[in-house]
Amino acid sequence: MMKENFYNALISDAARKDLREKLNLFGQFIGEWEFDGVFAKDTPDEWRVPGEWLFSWILDGTAIQDVFICPSRAEQARNPNPDGEYGTTVRFYNPQTDSWNCAYGLFGTMTVLEAKQVGEQIIVTNKSDTASLTQWVFSDITPNSFHWQNRTSTDNGNTWSVIFELFARRR
Secondary structure, eight states: OHHHHHHHHHEESSOOGGGHHHHHHHHTTOEEEEEEEEESTTSTTOEEEEEEEEEEEETTTTEEEEEEEESOHHHHHHSOOTTOEEEEEEEEEETTTTEEEEEEEETTEEEEEEEEEETTEEEEEESSOOSSEEEEEEEEEETTEEEEEEEEESSTTSSOEEEEEEEEEEO
């Protein structure tokens, strides 16, 4: 019973009506996605992996939570990988800054993030790390697909190294 009560209190069917327009930046991703991920693209260490990404409205439709799973649960069942990532992001729109305050967590770590729309992209910046500039970029966004990159810069954004990228498609 408690599990059902918790789920019903957490998960929402839709964005709160008065916030729908602003929340659609990430609201457009609500649903289930599968992706093909690539580490160290075009290098001898290139590694490809399937994954899944699930997005849901939460907290009376005022926020969005996602679950990022890489390798996917199906791939983990076939080929267990102890280095896989199973994490969650909670995203809150901040009307004072017209940006999103986000927190990403997985076993052993928590990262504070800020997200903004920049042109046709969504740029998510790591606010926890001051040694380098780390961003996650959503681009080429359509109703059924998007491209996403995890990139880092040690020269304040003049040049970027892509650590991981994925190509997602809606299930």
